[in-house]
Amino acid sequence: MKRWAVLTVFLYALALLLLTAPVILIAFANWGLKNDNVGIIDALAIYANWAYWIWLAVLVAGQFLLLLLPIDISERRLPTRRKLKIPVIVTSFFLMNLFLAGLLSVLCAIFKDNGFEIFNVQGLFNSSNQTAHPSDWQSVVSFFVPVLIFWLVWAIIFRRATKANAPDALLQRATRWLLRGSILELIIAVPSHVIVRRRDDCCAPTGTFWGIATGISVMLLCFGPGVFFLFVERCQKLKPKTTDGKKS
Numbered sequence: 001m002k003r004w005a006v007l008t009v010f011l012y013a014l015a016l017l018l019l020t021a022p023v024i025l026i027a028f029a030n031w032g033l034k035n036d037n038v039g040i041i042d043a044l045a046i047y048a049n050w051a052y053w054i055w056l057a058v059l060v061a062g063q064f065l066l067l068l069l070p071i072d073i074s075e076r077r078l079p080t081r082r083k084l085k086i087p088v089i090v091t092s093f094f095l096m097n098l099f100l101a102g103l104l105s106v107l108c109a110i111f112k113d114n115g116f117e118i119f120n121v122q123g124l125f126n127s128s129n130q131t132a133h134p135s136d137w138q139s140v141v142s143f144f145v146p147v148l149i150f151w152l153v154w155a156i157i158f159r160r161a162t163k164a165n166a167p168d169a170l171l172q173r174a175t176r177w178l179l180r181g182s183i184l185e186l187i188i189a190v191p192s193h194v195i196v197r198r199r200d201d202c203c204a205p206t207g208t209f210w211g212i213a214t215g216i217s218v219m220l221l222c223f224g225p226g227v228f229f230l231f232v233e234r235c236q237k238l239k240p241k242t243t244d245g246k247k248s
Contacts, residue, residue: 004231005067008224012063015220027209059217063224065090069171070225091174092155094218095181102185105192105211108204115207179222186215
């Protein structure tokens with residue numbers, strides 16, 4: 001079963017790798033605007049960006065962690081309490097990303113480049129006697145504060161909603177929440193991207209594109225458990241049937 005899980009994770013990573021450049025080209029295609037100069041070389045340059053590979057690793061790790069529970073279910077083993085917490089943590093993490101990406105897309109569409117101020121909480125660290133330029137660690141903490149807050153909020157919400165669920169029901173609800181959330185987030189991010197692109201904004205298209213990329217990535221993530229169970233079902237059908245009783 002673990003080999004099928006590895007194959008599922010590999011297919012997910014491969015799908016993300018193959019879709020990255022085409023999605024960039026479509027999102028920043030030549031719409032007859034002044035700043036439309038993104039070509040194939042520019043799209044392929046994303047593969048040389050270390051931040052892209054970190055995000056890909058996070059997505060692949062999330063897919064693998066979501067498959068730990070299906071492995072136990074397919075092997076008819078009772079999952080431990082620790083394993084039941086893993087899908088809650090992973091699901092709430094991606095729900096947080098969908099929420100922040102959708103919120104950022106809306107803010108970019110309304111407030112243009114100032115929409116990124118949602119991640120600016122540097123005022124928590126800057127006192128009257130400090131310089132106007134925050135240190136690097138303050139900028140990093142300023143980014144992660146809203147991320148951790150929304151992650152905790154979604155973890156509490158999802159945990160309360162699935163507290164009484166059996167392992168299989170918990171998995172189904174997790175994938176259902178993520179799939180619906182990704183569809184809703186894309187419904188918000190795509191029109192927002194069209195708006196900011198038509199305005200020739202500077203940084204706002206980056207924010208709305210992040211929303212599109214997050215929605216597509218999480219949507220594909222939801223199909224992982226389903227693909228895994230298809231592999232398991234196929235494997236079980238290929239196994240030779242054994243007789244229950246033998247004549248002496």
